[in-house]
Amino acid sequence: MNNQVSAEPLNYLNHKTGLWSWLTATDHKRIGLLYLYAITIFFLTAAVLGVLMKIEKSTIGPTIMTAQTYNALFTLHGIIMIFIVVIPGLAAVFGNICLPIMIGAKDVAFPKLNLFSFYVYITGACLGLYSQFANGHSPDAGWTFYVPYSAEVNSNIILALLAAFTLGFASILTGLNFIVTIHRMRAPGMTWFRMPLFPWSLYATAWIQLLATPVVGITLLMVIAERTLHVGFFDPKLGGDPVLYQHLFWIYSHPAVYVMILPAMGVVTEIFPTFSQKPVFGYLPIVFSSLAIALVGYFVWGHHMFTSGMSYESRWFFSFITFLVAIPSAIKVFNWLSTMYGGSVDLQPPLLYAISFIFLFTIGGFTGLTLGAVATDIHVHNTDFVVAHFHYIIFGGMGFGFFAAMHYWYPKIYGRMYHIKWANIAWGFLFTGFNILYFPMFVMGIQGMPRRYYDYDPKFQLGQTISSVGAVILFIGLIAMITNLVYHVRRGAKASANPWHGVTLEWQVPSPPPHENFDEIPVITREPYVFDNPYTKEK
Amino acid sequence: MSTTEHSEHSEHSEYIDVETGKMGMWLFLFTELFLFGGLFIVYAVMRAKYGEDFHHAALELNAFIGATNTVVLLVSSMTVAMSLTAIQKSQKNLAVGLIFVTLILAGVFMINKYFEYGHKFELHLYPGSDVMRNLPPGEIMFFGLYFLMTGLHLFHVVVGGILLTIIMLRVKSGKINKEHFLLHENGALYWHLVDLIWIFLFPLLYLIT
Numbered sequence: 001m002n003n004q005v006s007a008e009p010l011n012y013l014n015h016k017t018g019l020w021s022w023l024t025a026t027d028h029k030r031i032g033l034l035y036l037y038a039i040t041i042f043f044l045t046a047a048v049l050g051v052l053m054k055i056e057k058s059t060i061g062p063t064i065m066t067a068q069t070y071n072a073l074f075t076l077h078g079i080i081m082i083f084i085v086v087i088p089g090l091a092a093v094f095g096n097i098c099l100p101i102m103i104g105a106k107d108v109a110f111p112k113l114n115l116f117s118f119y120v121y122i123t124g125a126c127l128g129l130y131s132q133f134a135n136g137h138s139p140d141a142g143w144t145f146y147v148p149y150s151a152e153v154n155s156n157i158i159l160a161l162l163a164a165f166t167l168g169f170a171s172i173l174t175g176l177n178f179i180v181t182i183h184r185m186r187a188p189g190m191t192w193f194r195m196p197l198f199p200w201s202l203y204a205t206a207w208i209q210l211l212a213t214p215v216v217g218i219t220l221l222m223v224i225a226e227r228t229l230h231v232g233f234f235d236p237k238l239g240g241d242p243v244l245y246q247h248l249f250w251i252y253s254h255p256a257v258y259v260m261i262l263p264a265m266g267v268v269t270e271i272f273p274t275f276s277q278k279p280v281f282g283y284l285p286i287v288f289s290s291l292a293i294a295l296v297g298y299f300v301w302g303h304h305m306f307t308s309g310m311s312y313e314s315r316w317f318f319s320f321i322t323f324l325v326a327i328p329s330a331i332k333v334f335n336w337l338s339t340m341y342g343g344s345v346d347l348q349p350p351l352l353y354a355i356s357f358i359f360l361f362t363i364g365g366f367t368g369l370t371l372g373a374v375a376t377d378i379h380v381h382n383t384d385f386v387v388a389h390f391h392y393i394i395f396g397g398m399g400f401g402f403f404a405a406m407h408y409w410y411p412k413i414y415g416r417m418y419h420i421k422w423a424n425i426a427w428g429f430l431f432t433g434f435n436i437l438y439f440p441m442f443v444m445g446i447q448g449m450p451r452r453y454y455d456y457d458p459k460f461q462l463g464q465t466i467s468s469v470g471a472v473i474l475f476i477g478l479i480a481m482i483t484n485l486v487y488h489v490r491r492g493a494k495a496s497a498n499p500w501h502g503v504t505l506e507w508q509v510p511s512p513p514p515h516e517n518f519d520e521i522p523v524i525t526r527e528p529y530v531f532d533n534p535y536t537k538e539k
Numbered sequence: 540m541s542t543t544e545h546s547e548h549s550e551h552s553e554y555i556d557v558e559t560g561k562m563g564m565w566l567f568l569f570t571e572l573f574l575f576g577g578l579f580i581v582y583a584v585m586r587a588k589y590g591e592d593f594h595h596a597a598l599e600l601n602a603f604i605g606a607t608n609t610v611v612l613l614v615s616s617m618t619v620a621m622s623l624t625a626i627q628k629s630q631k632n633l634a635v636g637l638i639f640v641t642l643i644l645a646g647v648f649m650i651n652k653y654f655e656y657g658h659k660f661e662l663h664l665y666p667g668s669d670v671m672r673n674l675p676p677g678e679i680m681f682f683g684l685y686f687l688m689t690g691l692h693l694f695h696v697v698v699g700g701i702l703l704t705i706i707m708l709r710v711k712s713g714k715i716n717k718e719h720f721l722l723h724e725n726g727a728l729y730w731h732l733v734d735l736i737w738i739f740l741f742p743l744l745y746l747i748t
Contacts (some may be wrong), residue, residue: 109559109563110563113563172570176563176566176567176570177563179562179566180559180562180563180566183562184556184558184559184562185559210566210569210570211569211570212573213570214570214571214574214576214577215573215574215576215577217574217577218574218575218576218577218578219577221687221691222577222578222581222687225666225683225687229666229667229683229686230666230667230672231666231679231680231682231683231684231686231687232676232679232680232683233581233585233680233683233684238676238679239589239676239677239679239680240680241584241585241588244581244584248577248580248581
């Protein structure tokens with residue numbers, strides 16, 4: 001490995017110092033880090049709320065809180081996790097840090113807009129928190145804000161809705177920035193099909209952000225109008241249609257699920273070739289499956305509403321389209337497995353997370369088909385089964401994808417290496433705790449445990465207790481992982497430019513990268529995953 | 540601090556070419572269309588549900604003012620497009636004049652809207668009023684949609700007006716010129732969007748009775 005980093009040359013972290021230079025940074029890597037720190041704080045807050053809910057449910061009856069507190073907690077947990085952590089998550093953090101470098105650009109297309117969207121995001125996040133602590137009751141309508149409850153209940157719903165609206169605006173601006181960046185800023189010679197696959201997944205994601213978010217934006221504004229001006233768009237008492245609200249909400253919020261998962265798929269698509277030292281299997285199918293997921297995912301929202309009163313025709317239509325989404329997702333899974341097949345697999349922490357991503361995502365995906373089929377959905381709708389399913393997809397998929405990205409690009413971002421063994425142990429806790437926490441919820445859901453319930457029938461006692469134990473193990477794993485990463489930002493061993501022997505462009509620049517990424521914009525002459533670089537030969 | 544900030548800015552801005560800037564604007568305009576798209580869906584659903592009530596309520600609207608405003612906005616779209624051509628031909632004073640005319644027309648639009656809203660308030664036809672509460676649900680819905688749709692549109696008129704004012708000042712100071720007119724072009728695009736949305740709102744609210 002080359003040791004040219006020993007002289008501590010100027011890089012994006014040290015070329016300017018001071019808090020102000022960070023708060024006004026237009027460098028995409030710094031903005032990515034600002035997002036990372038904000039998201040970590042919010043993620044930990046919401047994770048603590050989740051653990052508190054699980055502790056509450058460890059015994060029958062009140063354990064540590066009242067039912068109203070519990071309702072407020074799951075609402076806040078949902079709002080923070082969905083709108084503040086998971087939807088922006090990978091795109092805002094690793095998209096910002098890596099996308100321009102991976103396509104050979106010096107920055108995103110609109111650096112100032114990028115900084116602006118960070119502040120819009122922070123404003124939205126603060127509004128969300130403020131809604132909890134402002135005068136009056138904390139919102140308790142869940143993160144879906146279903147009308148008529150959200151239109152009538154006497155809690156700070158308007159603040160929470162404004163928060164979601166503002167966060168959506170930030171998401172639109174990031175998506176817009178990425179689309180233009182990918183269209184206009186690729187290095188000379190980087191044709192569309194020479195672009196690495198993480199940027200491809202961000203491209204698909206950005207279109208969803210751009211085209212779906214405005215719909216939920218206006219919907220949330222209509223709920224605000226309903227509460228303040230008493231125009232009953234959705235409230236049946238005033239002549240409105242509550243099912244219409246659900247349609248409009250899910251027209252955005254189902255595609256939003258793909259905003260969460262597509263970048264995670266992109267991350268593991270980068271990780272498998274690197275740690276197998278083998279070109280990715282089926283580049284084009286992966287590209288087109290990303291686009292197919294984005295496109296088809298737009299037309300499946302109705303599967304959230306099988307029990308809400310829809311015509312027979314819409315039910316089979318939405319069910320059928322939902323099954324179609326499984327095809328591109330499965331194509332990706334087979335491609336990842338085939339990439340590892342016959343490669344020289346190096347089981348480092350990023351790969352551990354990527355493999356567990358496949359495992360958890362597959363369980364989440366199959367249970368998704370259970371929910372996509374009308375008959376079984378009617379049985380398990382609004383039970384813990386749904387909660388387990390989407391945690392397997394969102395936490396097991398996007399969450400583990402995020403951790404994979406963190407462990408993969410960490411040496412690039414900080415120029416230091418975390419403790420590998422420590423990372424592996426933390427992964428063990430996370431993976432074990434995760435399954436102990438969520439798997440029992442599938443079982444209890446099938447047995448009839450409703451979601452969002454504060455209390456439960458004695459027959460669920462065992463399952464609930466196991467699940468609570470899992471939550472504690474998972475949380476220990478989280479703390480261990482974050483401690484490892486934070487501790488080694490300054491104290492870790494120096495990382496070389498390319499510790500994992502990757503071949504995409506970000507590994508060809510020093511760690512940490514210089515302020516403007518490249519001294520000279522590279523000229524691309526071939527496909528992204530060709531493993532004959534000097535680093536591999538050295539190995 | 541401002542000097543380093545400025546140097547960083549100019550460092551970056553050298554990569555923003557006209558095509559890139561315009562593409563960003565077009566994508567933003569798509570999102571605006573989808574924003575109003577949500578309202579159009581609700582309008583369509585409610586119109587199907589309360590056809591009769593919508594018919595009665597729409598008769599309350601003043602189609603004459605609506606038509607006047609449509610003409611006003613169409614002309615303003617033309618003047619803003621002409622101002623762009625003027626700046627591309629280096630006719631600075633003409634460009635400033637044409638943007639000023641556009642702003643005047645935007646003002647006329649808002650004055651008309653003021654009288655229109657004022658009249659509705661005189662009749663107590665505003666959301667939450669006692670008169671409104673006693674109307675049939677479909678008519679409440681119509682006026683609710685009327686105020687939300689035209690209100691959101693009016694907000695866009697105001698934003699567009701501010702944007703055009705900034706552009707006019709920059710044309711005056713020479714920051715926008717024959718070589719650098721990206722902001723001017725994007726502002727004009729935005730103003731066309733404001734016009735376009737009104738062209739859909741006008742028949743939906745005023746003409747279909």
